[in-house]
Amino acid sequence: MSMGPVNEVTRLLKAIQAGDAGSSEALLPLVYEELRKLAASHMARERPGQTLQPTALVHEAYLRLIGGNDVDWNNRGHFFGAAAQAMRRILVEQARRRGRIKRGGDLQRVPLEDLPDGRNTDEIDFVVLDEALRRMELEDERMARVVMLRFFAGLSVEDTAEVMGVSPMTVKRDWSCAKAWLYDELNAD
């Protein structure tokens, strides 16, 4: 089972680099499928109610799909782009399944001052986050991409910068603004 996708993903990444746009579309389902399986097995082990930690999953998916294959930087960027997409979709689906959909009047407003520190992914409503991200994508694609790579693919600032071909300071600035904006979108109206 493990040899199939690994070679396929590596092949696709190389095809993307060679300029085959179709391979990019083919990559996502593969990565998604791998992440979904991983997520399912993680969820089976975690205590009920726990939300997935994207970093660990993507990390694991990477090892499984690319592993020791020689893939250069540019291609890794494609992989993480796809992984972030997949992760986002998985988290939204998971949230929907759990019936954590809170929208409109049900959305609880939390005064900023009362928020506990150190929020983790458990407390994020991924359905609302997904919607906010969509709005962000329409207006500032680069900033949205930073969120995808930083949060959904778990990349560091430096790695995100390298994948996107921008400076780390740019990523940092976008990331700061994106977090604050999303937080506000999720917590204010």
Place this chain on the structure above:
Amino acid sequence: MQSGSNAVADDGLNRIKRLFTEALAMPPAEREAWLRAECAGSATLCDKVMRMLKTHDDDTGFLEIPPISLNESMAPTEEAPESIGAYRILHQIGEGGMGVVYLAEQSQPIRRRVALKLIKLGMDTKSVVARFNAERQTLALLDHRNVARVLEAGATDTGRPYFVMEYVAGEPITRFCDAHNLTLDERLALFVDVCHALQHAHQKGIIHRDIKPSNVLVAREDGVPVPKVIDFGVAKATDQRLTEHTLFTEHGLMIGTPSYMSPEQAELSAIGVDARTDVYSLGVLLYEMIVGVLPFEPETLRRAGYAEIQRIIRDVEPSKPSTRFKSLGADTGAICEQRRIDRHAMHRLLSGDLDWITMKAIDKDPARRYPSASELAADIQRHLRDEPVTASPPSNTYKMRKFVRRHRGAVAAGALVLLALITGVIGVSIGWSRARLAEHEAAAQAVEASRQAEIATAVNDFLNNDLLAAVKPSVEKGRGRDVLMRDVLYAAAEHIETAGAPGGRFADKPMIEAAIRETLGVTLLYLGDYDAAEPHLTRARDLTTRFKGEESLEAIRAIDNLSNLYQNAGRESEAESLQRQALDAATKVLGPDHPQTLVAKNNLATIYHLRGRYAESASLFSELLTARRRILGETSRDTINAASNLAIACARDNKLDQAESLLREWLPIARKALPDGDPSIAYFLKNLGETLARKGQVPEARSLMTEALEIRKRVVGAEHPDTLTSMHDLAILSSVEGRHADAARLFEQVANLRRKVLGEAHSETISAMSNLANTYISLNRGDDAERLLKENLDIAERQYGSDHIITMRVMYLLGWLYLQQDRLDESEDINGRLLQAQRQLLGPEHSQTLGTLESVASTQFRRKRYSESQGNYLDLLEILRRTLGASNPATCRIMENLAEVYVAQNRMDEARSILSERLRIAREIADGDAATASQKLLCARLLLNATPEDLRDPQAALALADTACGMSEAPNAQALSILALAQFRTGDVTSAMDTQRLAIDRLDDDTPPPLRDRYLEQLKLFQAPPEGE
């Protein structure tokens, strides 16, 4: 990215991002004002960005997850095994020189996640495991919040050693600090935790031996970053020493860099590894955390061969953090941004303590390092608390500076002065040399700079060895607070006399002597000892003029200082002529727009102001404002200050409209440009309030002064002297409004707080008490006033002696009270004595002397000693006309009194002559475009009550009073009463009665009965038959 001009496209998230990003780069205090201005018209937008900034600053951890690193862990690796020993391998989380780290899961005895470090092939497994097991029992003793324990060591089936340790979901400390933009202080706080972890281990006898960022991970626990030191016991077990074997792979590639390795570890013998070895590595880590780079360029080490690396670690002295930082030149943008600091501040912060602490930690000789991690931590904590650190070189300057900073509050004035004394010289020299550099060739620059440096060094040396040596013993005994700055300075002053004399140390170094004289002189000047300061500043002026020329920068500065001294010492005409000389020279040498020229201009304008030449002062301030606005822009603090000064000069010059419009124009600019709560904003509010109060616009004045008070309460606290001054202003405003009861309440508060904060004998306390007494007089509470004044007089006499200006002011008020109460004997006695003392001490033309002379003349008038009274009034009039001008209110009041004295003596021609002059002035003022309501009312009152009666003009008075009352929405009782009298005198009795009734209505509840009676009497007068007038 997005241009601000494109209003349509620039309205959504892009605009938010631009605003957020720009605001984030500003000091937090300035953000809101800036945003409000930027988002004019959209409060929603502004609020949103403010919320975002708060979210950002609160660092909620939202969306933050420990990232993975592509470089380290994503490198192609060997396939992860399914399980190792009892641990199920989940995935790889890192890879280092020694091997691979996996996230693994343990199911027995408890289910938990662990980190498993699998050592690469090639190590002697048996001895690794044996060494680890030998230390295992001690390792089990580790129990510290900042230590991740190593749980187990073992060997795989294939014979590879592994270590199992607590899993820490964190990032290497350096990366964490940079990713979260931690400030230097925040970094130091984290670092202190790391030291404590090491100290804990050292106390158990465990040396880490491999402290580096990847072994110090920062995880968030309940949102708080907690550093965890990992890998205890691993280095020792794997016997990591700097050998060719451990440093390079079999392919000759270097594994990592030995950047953190101590000199003793670099020795193959490996003897002498102890706690101080970890201290060294901690020092390198500290270096990297604060400076952003390692002491030695890793590239250099990477390129060097094995022997060369050893040599560097053993022998090459690294640069101090501040030097290293500076050497990075232009590459420091990101480093500064990651520390939320600018380049200069960063360099300043690194210089000093942090340089010394770091260098002491990474000393080549273990014996000169901190003996333990906890002492390193303690020194950093001392630094954070502004206490002297042990790592300091043996310098008094340094200790003194620390002392001064620590006791900032306690010895405020003296400490600040001394701080200026120590740091100021260099700053000033450099500042001035910079001004000069612009005009010189590059070669001359270098010479000048080194000459300035030489002077600075010599001055500092003098301060260290001569001046501060005297302070040292007290500071070391912890008696810092008792040190009398003055004593130190006087001692230094004697030293300089010897050193500057022929044959002395500075006999042939006039510029060094001048620099030291300047420092001492300016310090003494700040301490208020003008006599002691004068010879130094004079000598500095003479030396610089003689050796550098009258138009040299040094001479200009020396002249400016001397002028400052004269200004403070009240020798204003000398100050003026010197300041003009400084301004002319600066204009000629530096050009009219040079900052120093503008400073000289500002100082000259200030002197004019002090001399009461407000028009000249205003014209200079106006030039200054124009220049600064052009050069610095209107949001510069200097420009705003110039505007503020100009407005004050206009107000003093009685150009109230001009002052008002200036203040109204600049208040919003100041609000926008300066941080929220900046003291300058409070000054603008206060000055605008005062201006409006003088124009009779009391309600707005009150609200502005109240806002000033609120700002001060908020920013400097409810008991700060400035806050109390604001309360005092409001009290005076109430008093001006005739709301004496309110005024009394406020004065009481101010007096009590000042007594508490400043002490009962402080001049401002006495001033508030005196004003309170004065208010009591208005409230007809003569007894309270007398008691208070006598009490104050006691305090003032005890504290200042009876010949002091503060004491004399209290005496003056007491005399005034006696006069009000018709206690003429007592009035005559006290005023007589006072006048004599004042004439002698303050001079015959001092304003206080003149006040007493007026009381004396008034007492004589009441005693019907008309010729004596007349003589005194004539003297007064002559002086006031000459010094304040004929139209000054005080001059005018004396004219009125003098007319009365003539009338009493039936010298009607003389009375008519002086009173018609008085009336002419009053009409001129009242008819002017800028006339205030009270000026019109005053004129109306004079026109109604003039004696001889042929000078009266009721029609003109009616017109004036009518206009004056129309200027205010709710004219006060006094204004209405004047209008009523004018109506009555012009035959409109019905209106007069209505108006007078309204006036009585408007009387304050606290109006003293005698005053109320006067209003009622006037109403009765109107009601009486017309012929009874």
